Amino acid sequence: MRLALTFTALAIGLTACASAPDGHDSSLSSTEQLTPGKSGRTTTREYRDTAALNQVKRVYLHPTKLATGETTRYVLKDNEKALVLTEVEAQLCFELAERYEMVSDRTQSDAEVHSAVTWFEPTGTVGSGAAAVANFFIPGPLGIRLPGSLGGLGAEAEMKVNERQVAAIVWARQAQALGTDSPSLSRLGDALQFAEPFGDDAARVMSPEPLPPSRSYTSATDPCAAYGGRINETGFIIDRVTGLYVPATRPQKAPEKAPGNAPEAQQD
Template sequence: MTRSISSRLALPVALAVSLAACQTAPVADAGFLSSYEGLETKAGTLRVSVRERRDEAMAAAVDRLFVQPARLIPGAAEGVAPEDVALVLGEVDRQVCYELSERFTVLGVPAADAATVRVAVTRITPTEPVGSGLSAVAGAFIPGPIGVRPPGSTGMLAAEAELVTTAGDQAAALAWARSANVVGMDNPSLSRVGDALQFAEVFGDQVGDSFAPAERPVRPVAEPDPCARFGPRDQPGGFLTRLVTGLYVPETQGVRPQDAE
């Protein structure tokens, strides 16, 4: 009887532990946004922390915009090598450009009649390569897409962004964070910033959703592609590498460091 009760309790306890491990806590405001007033937590999110605000009238009036290169908040990447930081900033630039170009007209240079998007990376927690390697090896013997990574081996990315009108008003704002899960579908990586690089795409998706008016549809990519400087949008080599090795490999994903200014 005791064993039966213990067995029935084991599953709920395990699920509760797994659920807690999947949660991403909000990161403290970095002071980058021109205003944090009105930011609201997005409903239905668990693995990612999303706080956002959008003035529908202001956002609807914006079509043309220029995206400033992402910057790093001082102290946001302790223990991360400068060359790895450059990779993360470059990937954030790329993914934000990709997503916004499907909702707005993205310009290559600032213009007086164009809005401005400002972006900052507010935290990079490095990935532990050895633990990720062990996870990839273990994943080869575990059926299904769910993987297990050693505690303390997972990374994180946090960032803030805002859409500023030509009049200098904040039309939309976003404070965002995502931590890799110990149990889940996040791909391990031998790169110290493997998790942060992967989460740049998730951040870019959210920037597009948070800044574009609710009724604005996704549009075809313009010709010439305003994000062409980042290389091809499709990277089939990255998918094949993950399929074969179980690892996220930045070199196969088209990741490039941010250009030095």
């Protein structure tokens, strides 16, 4: 109990210390129209052309890429890149499919969506395990995370119609020392669980107005079936029992290669 209380004091004292980087090299076709959106544990810059979005019915989703540049930040092995990129792409597909008809042939689409991961901070697995133990002894709506174990994710996406940007978002989130982010024994834990709120926010920015009725699918008609299940049932049960986030298991694509001679990963 004394150890748990010590962790809590550390978490409260350092909650505001961790923050996602502001600047980055963008993969977007334009960033000039972006304006501040959310701020706090999630920060965004957003743009949407509602009139243009209201004309979109069919959407083609490009594979999520790994951005490169001086201010991109990630230290990922090839298999880890594939896991993060696939999860971001899957969550975008799940959310967009509720609003639009997703097509596999880009020539049949009204709009195309591009996305990229720009920043990654690994989850500290040892600290996460200790935090899970502490949270067991101090139950409540908010959990604690140890400093040094806080992972994060930065990503961006845009929707284009005839090569013109009609919606875009730049997004970043870092785990907080005191909050609802579940610790994980995977160093990708925070990045993977943050892919879902990124998909939510990206789809929100890319949605028509008013929002159409949510589309529903069967296993046979789901356009996102290639990514696996939308609900991580096993992970949900483990999280409820142990307080630990367990990533979903998804079919993996080949790791994205950086263009030209640019480095595939950089360490800040």
